[in-house]
Amino acid sequence: MASKPKIAVIIGSTRPTRFADKPAQWMLKQAQDRDDMDVDVVDLRDHPLPFFHEVASNAWAPSQDPEAVRWQKTVGQYDGYIFVVAEYNRSITGALKNALDQAYTEWNRKPFTAIAYGSTGGSRALEHLRGIGVELQMVSTHAAVHIGGSDFFAVFPMGGNKPIEDIEANLLPSAKTALDELVWWAKATMAAKASEA
Template sequence: MPLKPKIAIIIGSTRLTRFADKPAQWILKQAQAREDIEVELIDLRDHPMPLFDEVASNAWVPSQNPEAVRWQETVGRYDGYIFVVAEYNHSLTGVLKNALDQAYKEWIRKPFTAIAYGSMGGSRALEHLRGIAVELQMVSTHAAVHIGGVDFFSVAPMGGNKPIEEIEANLLPSSKMALDELVWWAKATMAAKASETYP
């Protein structure tokens, strides 16, 4: 029987007043309801890395900072990722960019999807994430979950602060599509890596 892909949900914001926990817990629930993946939550608050200051990427030189090495070991255990993406000033958070920069070999040829949020559904931040991920040799799903507009302001802390379940009907179709694509790509990349030598 084929192994189930092991997926990490990475919370990409560390602010004390972050909104990220709501979408993170919601997408965790959706992923846990499936029988074709295993999923775990990773909080960047638990990985207090410095701003990237190594002599080079770990693609070329082993990292020296213990927290960076621990981060690499953590993300290296997974076959794919779901990023919880906040949009700050038309881009992703600094802490998420730093976390991406602190690893390289661990991301290669692994797929990801996202649940993004903001006034425009986090679309601009996710677009930046996809560009970064291409350079890290990752595979992006086409589909993602976007929480924006009236939906975002109804569930955000500085808006209506309603439970995310009140907008769930608007999120379920895209979450199913995104998770379906993530599973397909995870199985495809796992099979390819098992049968080929990476160039």
């Protein structure tokens, strides 16, 4: 078993004018500053997935679309995930929901946390993501990072457009807790899978 879990920061928005890059890069830095995980960015823009149109989930039948198969191979190599969650109309983006649906076995028994944003800190979107994660047999951390309220409007491009470092004192405690929990669950699930092999 690898000593350090391999973690993907998955950017869940694909809009040309997305805000997601700012929190994604900040969260990536928090993860890279630690010595207990290896982390990469996985951008949905690099995976032009069709709307899900397979016969069934890949839990039941192999996917036929080459982009879906490439996506499954990409996410399957990781031991855990940090989702960058935009709140669109009280839920996650359509692009992220479609990407989650395009895989199943690759998500199973792996943990995730999130950095979520929006006027209410992306809390409603993250709750939807957690429900989806349960169905995909994932493990959600209790803690997550939420950028909301005046902090969100301070760093959002249509607001103050300040650097995220201006509000990071408010984010660092939850980021540390979320990453601590993610690593704990990643190591626990990796050990459990190794014992079954």
